[in-house]
Amino acid sequence: MKYKRKIMAALLCFVFALTIPVYAEDTNDPSGGFAAQIKASKNAAAECYETVVSIQNKGKDVNATVMLKVGSSWSPKDFETEVALPAGSTKDVTFMIPVATLRDGSSDEDVSLRIKAGDKLLSELKLGETSLFDGAGNVIQCGLLSDNPGKLGWMDKGGDSIFISGETRTINLQTLDQNFEESELQALSFLVIDDFDTSVLSVGQTAAIEAWVEGGGGLIIGTGERPETIKGLPENLVDAKINETLKGSGYSDITFGGSYLDTGNAPVYMIRQVNNGAIFLTGLGLSANTGANGEKFFSVDPSDPAELFSTLSDYCGVISSVSNYNNGYYMEDSFNYLEERFSMKFGFLKFVVILYVAISGPVLYLVLKKMNRREQIWVILPVVSLITVGLIYLTGAGNRIRGLQLCGVTVSQAEGKGNTHEYIYGYQASGREWEYKFSEDVFASCPVSLDRYSDQQEVRSCQKGDKRYIKVHPDGGFSAICAMSLQKNKEQGGLEFEATDPSNPLEGTIHNNTGYDLKFVTVSRYGMCVLLRDVKNGESVSTKDTTKVEKPSFASAGEDQFRIYASEYYEGKKYDEAACMAAISIAASDRGEEILKGGVLGVMEDTDAEKKTPGNGKVMKVLYAE
Numbered sequence: 001m002k003y004k005r006k007i008m009a010a011l012l013c014f015v016f017a018l019t020i021p022v023y024a025e026d027t028n029d030p031s032g033g034f035a036a037q038i039k040a041s042k043n044a045a046a047e048c049y050e051t052v053v054s055i056q057n058k059g060k061d062v063n064a065t066v067m068l069k070v071g072s073s074w075s076p077k078d079f080e081t082e083v084a085l086p087a088g089s090t091k092d093v094t095f096m097i098p099v100a101t102l103r104d105g106s107s108d109e110d111v112s113l114r115i116k117a118g119d120k121l122l123s124e125l126k127l128g129e130t131s132l133f134d135g136a137g138n139v140i141q142c143g144l145l146s147d148n149p150g151k152l153g154w155m156d157k158g159g160d161s162i163f164i165s166g167e168t169r170t171i172n173l174q175t176l177d178q179n180f181e182e183s184e185l186q187a188l189s190f191l192v193i194d195d196f197d198t199s200v201l202s203v204g205q206t207a208a209i210e211a212w213v214e215g216g217g218g219l220i221i222g223t224g225e226r227p228e229t230i231k232g233l234p235e236n237l238v239d240a241k242i243n244e245t246l247k248g249s250g251y252s253d254i255t256f257g258g259s260y261l262d263t264g265n266a267p268v269y270m271i272r273q274v275n276n277g278a279i280f281l282t283g284l285g286l287s288a289n290t291g292a293n294g295e296k297f298f299s300v301d302p303s304d305p306a307e308l309f310s311t312l313s314d315y316c317g318v319i320s321s322v323s324n325y326n327n328g329y330y331m332e333d334s335f336n337y338l339e340e341r342f343s344m345k346f347g348f349l350k351f352v353v354i355l356y357v358a359i360s361g362p363v364l365y366l367v368l369k370k371m372n373r374r375e376q377i378w379v380i381l382p383v384v385s386l387i388t389v390g391l392i393y394l395t396g397a398g399n400r401i402r403g404l405q406l407c408g409v410t411v412s413q414a415e416g417k418g419n420t421h422e423y424i425y426g427y428q429a430s431g432r433e434w435e436y437k438f439s440e441d442v443f444a445s446c447p448v449s450l451d452r453y454s455d456q457q458e459v460r461s462c463q464k465g466d467k468r469y470i471k472v473h474p475d476g477g478f479s480a481i482c483a484m485s486l487q488k489n490k491e492q493g494g495l496e497f498e499a500t501d502p503s504n505p506l507e508g509t510i511h512n513n514t515g516y517d518l519k520f521v522t523v524s525r526y527g528m529c530v531l532l533r534d535v536k537n538g539e540s541v542s543t544k545d546t547t548k549v550e551k552p553s554f555a556s557a558g559e560d561q562f563r564i565y566a567s568e569y570y571e572g573k574k575y576d577e578a579a580c581m582a583a584i585s586i587a588a589s590d591r592g593e594e595i596l597k598g599g600v601l602g603v604m605e606d607t608d609a610e611k612k613t614p615g616n617g618k619v620m621k622v623l624y625a626e
Contacts, residue, residue, distance in 0.1 A: 033058055034123040036113050040097075040133045044186055044215030047276055047419055047486055048444050049133050051095045053113060057085040064122065067114040067460065068095050070130060077446055078460040080471075085115075096444035097133075098486060099216060099276075139170045140309070142190040145198075149175040151287035152192060155305045162306035164313055171305060182208040185217075189316075190309060194222040194286040198232030210237050214275035214418050218316045220308070223252045224285020239272060240281055252283035271315055273592060274626065275418040278315035280308070315592065330559070331589055332449060332482050335425035337566040337582035338407040338618050340575045356388040404434050407617025409586045410606065414495035414514050414623040419486045421590050423448070425617075427480035428472070435462075437469040438485045445470060445485040459483075491515075495625040497523045497600045506530045506553050510541045510600065514623050518602035520550065520580045522562075527597055528553045529561070535602065558596055559588035579605070583620035591624060600625045 035056040040049045053068060062085050070077040079095045109130045115123045144152050156171040163169075176184060176191075178200045185191065185208055198206070213219050223229040227242035243253045256270045269282035364384070368377055406426040422442070428434045438445055445468050447459045458473040459481055470483045493514035501507040505525035512518055512535045521535045523543060530543050531551035541548050554561060566581035580603045587601055595601070606621040 034115055034125065036125050036127060038111065038113075038127040038132065042099075042133075042186060042189070042216075043096075044212045044217050044277075046096065046443065047099050047215055048096045049099065051097050051133075053093045053095065053127070054090055055083075055085060055093060055113075055115070056090045057087060060087045061085070062117055062122070065116045066093055067116070068097075069110070069112045069114060070097065071109045078458070079446070079463075080460045081463040098444050098446045098484070100446065100448070100484065139172045140164070140190065141174060141188045142171050142192060142309075143174050143176045143180075143185070143188045145176045145180070145191065145193045146195050146287055147197075148195050148287045149173075152194065155192070155308075157305055162309075164306055164310045171309070180205065185209065185212050188212075188217065190218045190220060190312070192220045192222075192286065193229060193233075194220075195224055195226055195229065197226070197228035198230065199228060201232050206232060206234060210234055213237065213277035213279060216276040216316060218277060218309075218312045219279045220286070220312060221279065221281045222286030223254065223281075223283050224250060224288060225252060226285075227252060230281075237274065238279070238281065240270060242283075250285050250288050254281070254283045256281075271312065272598075272626075273315045273595065275413065276316070278312055280312045330563075331423060331586050332425060332480065334559075334563055334566065334582040334585040334589070335407055335409075335423075335482065337563075337570050337578040338409075338425075338620065339405070352388060356384065359384055404428050405617055406436065408606075408619040409583045409622060410619070411587045411590045411622045411624065412489050412491050414491055414493055414602070414625045416489045416491045418489055420489045420491075422485045422487065423482065423586060423590070424470070424484075425480065425482045426472075427478055428474055429478055431474045431476045431479060433471070433473045435469050435471040436483070437467065439487065440466065441487040441490075442468050442485040443487065444468075445483060448482040448484050491623065493623075495521075495600050495602055495623055497625075499525075506543055508543055510535060510543065512537055512539050512541075512602065514602060516602075516604050516621070516623070518623075519576070519604050520584070521600065521602045522584060524596040524599050524601075529596065531565075559585045562588065576605070579618050579620055583622050587622040587624060595624060595626060598626065 035058065037054045038051065039054075040051045042048075043050045051068070053066070055066065064083060064085050065080060066083050067078055067080045070079070077097075079097060081093060081095070083091060083093055085091060111127045111130060111132065113123075113125045113127055114121060115125075142155065144155075146152055153173065156173050159170065161168045161170050174184075174188070182204075191209070191212070201209075209219070221229060221233075221238070223242060223245075225245040225247060227245060230238050230240065230242065240254050240256045243255055245252045254270075269280065269284075272279045272281070364377065364380065368380070404426060405428075406424055408422060408424040410420055410422045412420040422438070424436055426434070426436060445461045447461065447470065458471075460471045461483075462469050462471050468485070470481065472479070472481050491514070493516070494511070495514050496511040497508055498511065499505060499508040506523060506528055508523070510521055510523060510532065512521070515537055517537050518535045520531060520533055521541075522529050522531045529551075530549060530553045532541060532543065532545070532548045533550040534548065535541050543549065551565070562581045562585040566578045566585060569575070569578035569581060583603050584601055587603075588596055591599070602623045604621050606619040608619075
């Protein structure tokens, strides 16, 4: 009996010892739990939602990994950072969420917060839906800069909801004056300037308007009979001049610069994409709503605010439900042309294959036959096969079937305006976790698309201090990810097309002052393009130079067209040319196809040693001017 008691006591001690680590781990779990609040404000210049999550720790000290999850399980956007949460404290954690993240055609998806200590989930809190990034629910903020703002009240339809870009929204009109501050501008999605003398604005204010538009804002200008409405705005932003005001008609006669025009009915209006934003400019006085006789002057009805806002929002990265970054899957298709097709090279690898065929066939058979040991072929043949596979594996380190493969494209405005957008496409053949560290200048990053055959892998945009990286935990082999980042633009050159023949919009001269020799340059006007090869830095080249023109103009210019060119070059084993066309296609996805109605794109391979990628993928640089 004593013996049995001793055994029982020993077993109880053993069980108790096993429970000690569990309780020790639980001591790190704050018993009081967490509470959190979220606030998002749009930073147009950064092209991001500056999202602040206030986390209250009601329990004990904890060093936590905080993950903000935006979107559905099939299209997750996870943003992760590490933070110390002392007992009883409330800490603000800031996430820079690129606007592109929330513009993938989906709406009202969940926004939640996960707090983990190591691998243990401490708390998961639902913070709301993606509509919170529009401000108060689905409210769109619209500023009015006018001497008669009361006459623009029709734009919100008396506070009724209106249908804009696939979603039901409410317009909130806010009156500004000539002393408005930049912070007021940053809170807006649209700015209406009508019946107002912009020359009274300061240089700082006009520069702020320009930066706001480039960052994704929608600027609506109606001049009416007042040429002063555009007098104080930068010429390169408006790209138009007023010839005369037609007194009593309610509008001005305007000549537009080299911009995309929608002719409609008189007076014509201009919709011009400027980086991620857009400008709607018409000679009509919007405060008059319609003309002097109530007639409709152009195809966008000024008496219908939904049509007016929706038309412009189709060109704006901040409001449009379809992002300028486009569908990541299309980018993925283009990225396939940045890698050379794998082919077995003559040399040791082929020598190994030929030697294997010879040994496993006639040589092995004849040797064993002569030794009268043919029955041992079932042992020797597997050994030879294993040795051969090992040799092939060792010689295949540069092939796409082994290890992490990466390729990239950077898209920058040639004169250094706006931000540089970097896209990377990578996959891990083995299915192991991998990460990609962005350069030090990156201030925001996010996934663009996941492997189309995968719904389980985790992709996180992580931050440690000032470092940002994409971390991927695949669910199997060949899991892929397309991701993007934002960083300050460092370019200092210029890229320009000077038209010489009004009857032929593609006839003119390209001036390359970018500081780079460009492999290809494409000039686009009114849906047509011409493609030139090898435009050196400092060189001016005519589009009539037959020694430079690679492709003549074509009627339907677009990212699809350049993807077709990439495919043609790729099939012809011209891999450098294929990579250039693929990069232009990706840039068109990034900028929106409107740049192909009036822009210049130049491409080259980025030979910066710091941007070399593992595998056999390339890094391309695309410079653009609108």
